[in-house]
Amino acid sequence: MAATSLSVPTGAVETLDDGLGFVACVDRMQQDPALKVVNAARISYQKQKANFDDGDRKLASFLWQHGHTSPYRHSFYTFHWKAPLFVFRQAFKYQVGSGWREYEVNGESVSLEVFDVMFDTDKGCSWNEISGRYVQWAPEFYVPRVMRANPPHGNKQASVDLPADYDHDGERQRMLGECQKTFELYQERIQRGVAKEIARMLLPQNLYSQAYWTVSLQGVIHFLSQRMEPDAQYEIRRYAEAVFELVKDDLARVGVTRESLLA
Numbered sequence: 288m289a290a291t292s293l294s295v296p297t298g299a300v301e302t303l304d305d306g307l308g309f310v311a312c313v314d315r316m317q318q319d320p321a322l323k324v325v326n327a328a329r330i331s332y333q334k335q336k337a338n339f340d341d342g343d344r345k346l347a348s349f350l351w352q353h354g355h356t357s358p359y360r361h362s363f364y365t366f367h368w369k370a371p372l373f374v375f376r377q378a379f380k381y382q383v384g385s386g387w388r389e390y391e392v393n394g395e396s397v398s399l400e401v402f403d404v405m406f407d408t409d410k411g412c413s414w415n416e417i418s419g420r421y422v423q424w425a426p427e428f429y430v431p432r433v434m435r436a437n438p439p440h441g442n443k444q445a446s447v448d449l450p451a452d453y454d455h456d457g458e459r460q461r462m463l464g465e466c467q468k469t470f471e472l473y474q475e476r477i478q479r480g481v482a483k484e485i486a487r488m489l490l491p492q493n494l495y496s497q498a499y500w501t502v503s504l505q506g507v508i509h510f511l512s513q514r515m516e517p518d519a520q521y522e523i524r525r526y527a528e529a530v531f532e533l534v535k536d537d538l539a540r541v542g543v544t545r546e547s548l549l550a
Contacts, residue, residue: 293417293497296367300529303522307427307495310529311367320362320504321347321540327358339540348542351508359505359541364534366500370526371429373492375416377523381502381510382413413506416498419487423477427495428466429522430459445518466491504541507534512548 296311316323322339324347329335336343350358370378434455435446449455469489476486502510507530513519514527531538531545538544 293369295369298533299367300532302370302525302529303429304432305429307369308371308429308526309367309369310526310533312364312533313367313499314365314501316362316364318362319540320537323362324350324358324504324541327361328355344540344542347540351541351543356505359508360503362504363501364504364507366502366530366533367497368500368526369495369497371493371522372496374523374526375414375496375498376492377514377520378500378510378526379414381500381506413501414498417496419490420482420484423483424470424473424487424490424494426467426470428463428491429493429495430462430466431521432456432459434458435521444520446521462493466493504537508538508543508548515545515548517549 295309296313299309299311302308302310319339321343322336325339325343326335328346328350347358350356368375368378432455434449434453436449438445438447469491473486473490477483511527511531514523515531516524519527531548535545
């Protein structure tokens with residue numbers, strides 16, 4: 288089975304302008320997520336409503352702005368991503384699970400995230416990705432058309448476009464050639480009988496993979512609030528923009544706008 292056997296879902300939003308990367312919303316809760324937020328909050332008073340109105344929008348917005356996020360954990364989305372491996376390594380930090388537990392180790396409080404990663408690795412897992420152990424990868428690589436550099440001062444994580452007189456296309460072609468050569472070595476190793484799980488070890492981080500991501504409404508907003516920021520890496524910022532495009536109508540109903548996400 289080849290990785291390219293997965294087709295592009297209907298309604299997918301292209302991400303990196305190369306005809307390869309995309310995000311699509313392939314499943315969602317049947318009930319209106321905005322109505323579900325306010326009804327989850329109202330259960331405290333043994334009340335609920337059948338229809339969502341402007342007052343509910345204000346209530347939902349108030350809940351989010353004041354940190355009352357548990358009502359946002361009851362609605363879920365499943366997104367299909369096709370992205371370079373290095374983008375997934377950033378995106379995989381965003382999980383579906385929410386915790387109600389506190390832990391102590393040797394008498395000291397331990398963060399829930401650390402404890403779960405160490406001792407309960409399946410808890411809250413929301414990502415399922417193509418496995419390079421089972422499939423042979425396709426030679427699909429992301430290389431930017433405009434090269435960037437790290438600024439000499441300030442935020443060491445930031446990057447800025449190199450000037451127009453830099454040989455952007457020449458650098459891009461060199462990178463693509465290196466990727467293709469690496470992929471040929473990968474194929475040759477498999478042909479010599481080496482297992483795919485070993486042969487894949489030399490493949491570069493800009494290789495395209497695909498995955499399903501199931502996440503709560505709260506998780507979506509948290510992801511967008513961090514990865515739409517101007518200082519987020521350009522590539523994952525494009526994926527955040529695509530997710531926003533897919534859910535912006537739902538977000539508007541609970542009073543979450545692009546401006547509020549970037550505030």
